[in-house]
Amino acid sequence: MPALFVSDLDGTLLQEDHSLAEETIAAIRKLHDSGRTFAIATGRHQTDVADLAKKIDRPIGMISSNGGMAMAPCGTVIASDYIDIAISSEIVHHPMPAGVFLNMYTDTRWFATETNPKLEAYSEKAGFKCELVAPQEIENMQAIKFFLWGDRAGLLTLQQELTEKYAGKLDCLFSLPHCLELMPTGVSKASALDALCQHLGLNEQQVVAFGDGENDIEMLRFVKFPKVMENAAESVKAALPNAEIIGHAHQLGVANYLTTKVLS
Structure with missing residues (x-):
């Protein structure tokens, strides 16, 4: 049972x-x-x-x-569990394809490096506020995960790039067709x-x-x-x-x- x-x-x-x-x-x-x-x-x-x-x-x-x-x-x-800070620092500075937006979660906060109307609307509805920051402001923070939101073709390219670059260190999986999640391997x-x-x-x-x-x-x-x-x-x-x-x-x-x- x-x-x-x-x-x-x-x-x-x-x-x-x-x-x-x-x-x-x-x-x-x-x-x-x-x-x-x-x-x-x-x-x-x-x-x-x-x-x-x-x-x-x-x-x-x-x-x-x-x-x-x-x-x-x-x-x-x-x-x-957390992503290694050295990897997080590289991720926040990684070039994003057009139409793809980088987001980072810490224990208590949600950061984004560009404005995204759809996620802003979600943030307002959920009551969990997304904070807009420059990459250097979060490069040394302890990330619990990243999620990349937006254009499907750009995300598929990123999935391949990041999976190869961080093999054995990061898992890159889709939670939704337009949302790629980055987590510590395992x-x-x-x-x-x-x-x-x-x-x-x-x-x-x-x-x-x-x-x-x-x-x-x-x-x-x-x-x-x-x-x-x-x-x-x-x-x-x-x-x-x-x-x-x-x-x-x-x-x-x-x-x-x-x-x-x-x-x-």
């Missing part, structure tokens, strides 16, 4: 406007009240995740920054989920995970019960040919699964 249910956010748990539907909140609360544990695993910053968690109004696990930080339901930080949602399982006295055989992006693949492979969203990238479906495909994220896919397959 699964005891832990873990879900990605954007493209999985959230609606098209990046909100938590009331049906989803109700399903998570009912899951918790039935004695199971729910956790979020996302590329978003911990500050952002904590704000969403308040709406659920139940203690949940929180894996943020693609595994860069993990918190137990009680609020204890159980894992945190740090992922899966590694953070492993830490959460150990903290809770569970193992991967007791875990259900939901995801849609390339940065979810390791997590989905780690657990016994992987659930891939109908809207997932084809590369994700191909990487997990035996995983169950459930509903579309924007049609309450996770909430419907919990309600009909777990809580009924």
Whole structure:
């Protein structure tokens, strides 16, 4: 019997406007009240995740920054990892293709080196403010992750460049078609989920995970019960040919699964 249910956010748990539907909140609360544990695993910053968690109004696990930080339901930080400062310094000065915007997360802050109207609008809505800075202002800061946002073709070129340059040091994976995530090699949602399982006295055989992006693949492979969203990238479906495909994220896919397959 699964005891832990873990879900990605954007493209999985959230609606098209990046909100938590009331049906989803109700399903998570009912899951918790039935004695199971729910956790979020996302590329978003911990500050952002904590704000969403308040709406659920139940203690949940929180894996943020693609595994860069993990918190137990009680609020204890159980894992945190950072990119080497020498590499971070090089990344912030790396030339970006036209239409690609560099963003950096630290433990508590979000920095960008250029204005991006779409991310600015998201920042305003989320209440987690993006700070515009010059590269030299953040070159010596401890980064929990970078994410590069924008033109898909430019991001694919960057993915190849950075993967080759930082082989064995950085993992470069897409969380969304227009968002490339840079993490220390070996740090992922899966590694953070492993830490959460150990903290809770569970193992991967007791875990259900939901995801849609390339940065979810390791997590989905780690657990016994992987659930891939109908809207997932084809590369994700191909990487997990035996995983169950459930509903579309924007049609309450996770909430419907919990309600009909777990809580009924």
